[in-house]
Amino acid sequence: MIKKYFDHPLRNLNSFHVEERADCIIEFDHAEELDQIFAEGQEPENWYVLGGGNNILFTQRYAGTLIHPAGRNITVLSEDAEQLTVEVEAAVEWDDFVAWCVERELWGAENLSLIPGNVGASPVQNIGAYGAEAKDVISRVHYYDVTQRKHCSLTNEECHFAYRDSIFKRELRGRAIITSVEFTLSKSPKPNLGYGDLARETEERGGATLGNIRDAVCAIRRHKLPDTAVLGNAGSFFKNPIVDKDVAEAMMAKYENMPLYPAADPEKRKLAAGWLIDKAGMKGYRTGNVGVHDRQALVLVNHGGATGGEVMALAHQVQERVAEMFGVKIEAEVNVL
Numbered sequence: 316m317i318k319k320y321f322d323h324p325l326r327n328l329n330s331f332h333v334e335e336r337a338d339c340i341i342e343f344d345h346a347e348e349l350d351q352i353f354a355e356g357q358e359p360e361n362w363y364v365l366g367g368g369n370n371i372l373f374t375q376r377y378a379g380t381l382i383h384p385a386g387r388n389i390t391v392l393s394e395d396a397e398q399l400t401v402e403v404e405a406a407v408e409w410d411d412f413v414a415w416c417v418e419r420e421l422w423g424a425e426n427l428s429l430i431p432g433n434v435g436a437s438p439v440q441n442i443g444a445y446g447a448e449a450k451d452v453i454s455r456v457h458y459y460d461v462t463q464r465k466h467c468s469l470t471n472e473e474c475h476f477a478y479r480d481s482i483f484k485r486e487l488r489g490r491a492i493i494t495s496v497e498f499t500l501s502k503s504p505k506p507n508l509g510y511g512d513l514a515r516e517t518e519e520r521g522g523a524t525l526g527n528i529r530d531a532v533c534a535i536r537r538h539k540l541p542d543t544a545v546l547g548n549a550g551s552f553f554k555n556p557i558v559d560k561d562v563a564e565a566m567m568a569k570y571e572n573m574p575l576y577p578a579a580d581p582e583k584r585k586l587a588a589g590w591l592i593d594k595a596g597m598k599g600y601r602t603g604n605v606g607v608h609d610r611q612a613l614v615l616v617n618h619g620g621a622t623g624g625e626v627m628a629l630a631h632q633v634q635e636r637v638a639e640m641f642g643v644k645i646e647a648e649v650n651v652l
C-alpha cells in the first residue's frame with residue numbers, strides 16, 4: 316500500500332533527533348508500487364530515500380519528498396549443504412536480519428550485529444564493523460531506477476563496493492531506490508575474530524559459536540557507543556581518512572602509538588579518525604547542545620534540543636582542529652541534508 320504524509324515531523328525518523336519537518340513522506344510496501352509513485356508526469360520533486368534515518372543529519376526542513384520503503388519480507392531463495400541465499404526487503408531492521416541468520420546457524424553477518432538501520436541502506440555505504448562488511452555477504456541488490464523507470468538488479472561485483480562506499484553513493488546516487496537485497500550465508504563456521512577485543516570477549520563467553528560472537532559484538536558496541544534513544548547521534552560522524560603511505564609513515568615517526576591500518580590501495584594507509592580527534596583534544600568536548608562523545612571521539616552527539624546546523628558547526632570545528640594538528644582532512648560519513 317502507498318501512504319502519503321504531508322508536513323511530517325522528522326524528530327523520530329532521524330537518530331540525531333533533530334526537530335525538522337518534511338514537506339512530504341511517501342511510504343510503499345511493494346517494489347511495483349514505485350511504478351505508480353514515479354509514473355510519468357507525477358514524479359515527486361526533490362525526492363530522497365529515508366530508511367531508518369541513522370546516517371542522515373537534517374539541517375533544515377526537507378523541501379521535497381522522502382521515499383520510505385516499508386516492505387519487510389524475508390524469503391529463502393536457494394539452499395544447499397554449504398550455503399543459503401535469502402532475499403530481504405528494504406525495511407527489515409538490519410539487526411533483526413543478523414539475529415535471523417544467527418538463529419539459523421548461518422555465518423557471515425554476525426560481526427555486523429547491532430548496526431542500526433534497515434537492510435535497504437546496508438549496500439549504500441557497505442556497512443562495516445569488527446573486520447566485516449556487508450559486501451562479504453551481499454550477492455545481489457534489487458533497486459528501482461527512477462531515471463529509467465525500471466526495476467533493475469546488480470551483482471556484488473557490479474555494486475563496486477569499497478570502504479563505506481558503493482555505486483549507490485556514486486553513479487546511482489539520486490537514481491536508485493533499493494527494494495531488496497540478496498545475501499548468501501555460509502553453513503560452515505567462519506569465525507572472524509581478528510579485530511580489537513572480539514577474540515577475547517568471545518572466548519570469555521565460551522568460544523567461537525555464532526551466538527557467542529553476536530553477544531560479544533553487542534556487548535562491545537553497547538559499552539562504546541551511545542544509545543540513540545538516550546543521546547541523539549549517527550554513529551561515526553567521520554570516515555577514517557585514507558592517506559599516502561609516506562604521510563602515514565611520517566606521522567608514525569612522530570606518534571609511535573598511532574593506530575594504522577592497511578587500505579585497499581597498497582600505496583595508501585587508513586588512519587583512525589577517532590584517535591586523531593582524541594589526540595587533537597576534542598574527545599568529550601561540548602559546546603551548547605552538541606558535543607563529541609566522551610567514550611568514542613568519532614561520534615558527535617545531540618545533548619538535547621540541538622539543530623542540525625549546530626551539529627554541523629561542531630563537525631567543522633573538529634575537522635579544522637584535526638587539519639591544524641595533523642594536516643589530515645577528515646570527511647563526514649553522515650549524509651547531510
Ligand SMILES: Cc1cc2nc3c(=O)[nH]c(=O)nc-3n(C[C@H](O)[C@H](O)[C@H](O)COP(=O)(O)OP(=O)(O)OC[C@H]3O[C@@H](n4cnc5c(N)ncnc54)[C@H](O)[C@@H]3O)c2cc1C
Pocket residue numbers: 330363364365366367368369370371384405430431432433434435436437439440441442443444483491492493494540541543548549550551650
Ligand atoms: C549508534 C550508531 C552506530 C553505527 N554504527 C555503524 C557501524 O558500525 N558501521 C556502519 O557502517 N555504520 C554504522 N552506523 C551508521 C548506520 O547504522 C548505517 O549507515 C545504516 O546503514 C543506516 O541505515 P538507515 O536505514 O538508518 O539509513 P538512512 O540513515 O535512512 O540512510 C542512509 C543513506 O542511505 C540511503 N538509503 C537508505 N535506504 C535506502 C534504500 N532503500 N535505497 C537507496 N538508498 C537508501 C539514504 O538515502 C541515505 O543516503 C551507525 C549509526 C548509529 C546511529
